[in-house]
Amino acid sequence: MLPKIDVPIYSVKLLSTGQIVKFRPFTVKEEKLLLMASAAEDTTSVIDTIKQILNNCVISEIDLTKMPIYDFELLFLNIRARSVGEVVKLQYRCNNDVANEEGEGTHKCDNLVKLEVNLMEIGYKNSEKIDCKVPITDKMGIMMKHPSLDIYKSFSEESNGGDLIIKMTVACIDFIYDADQIYYAKDYTEQELIEFIDGLQSKDLEKIKDFFEKMPRLAKDVDFKCPKCGYNEELHLEGIDNFFV
DSSP, X not given: OOOOOOOOOEEEEOTTTOOEEEXXXXXXXXXXXXXXXXHHTOHHHHHHHHHHXXXXXXXXXOOGGGSBHHHHHHHHHXXXXXXXXXEEEEEEEOOOEEEOTTSSSEEEOOOEEEEEEEGGGOEEESOSOOOOEEESSSSOEEEEOOOBHHHHHHHTXXXXXXXXXXXXXXXXXXXEEOSSOEEEGGGSOXXXXXXXXXXXXXXXXXXXXXXXXXXXXXXXXXXXXXTTTOOEEEEEEESHHHHOO
């Protein structure tokens, strides 16, 4: 019988609940699944693969499907860092406008610049205060919840637009309240909730959009310098799409 390999156990603290989640690094087999999903360039496949790997690696009792997407991303990046390495190599094409040699007009530099980012240095943006209450009037409002993995996945392939905003809002309503009662979203149909949102004023929908804009997310600013044209820029990396490699 071959010897059993001992694996280290790590932990990370989630922002939404403060829970300490314990996990193990992923195996070579799980890394192969990740590489295959990345090569496919299909958002749904990537999400499903990451979810499968997290289900395998997380030791603590936790429901990944209900976890806010920003905690899900942090958990994955920590597992990836402890499994493959803390430093991830990224590539970006320089979009700087460079003067043509003839002296007339410009062209894009288009040089492929390689960058390195330490995953353990990536932190939360907008983490100071998490307020999920969206007031509509002095006596009525909506208690929202941040998009979970399943909600994010269900809208990942849809294009932007007013309908998408309405559908995302409906999916993230926890409850609606007024001076007399609380109306839990789970007790109403999707169409009933859509009709409620359609009845709001434009300024109220802007408050909901602002809620989504201000929710926590993983972000890091990285200094960018093109060795070909000398162009300097600070890249803003945000969300798992920028760090998934």
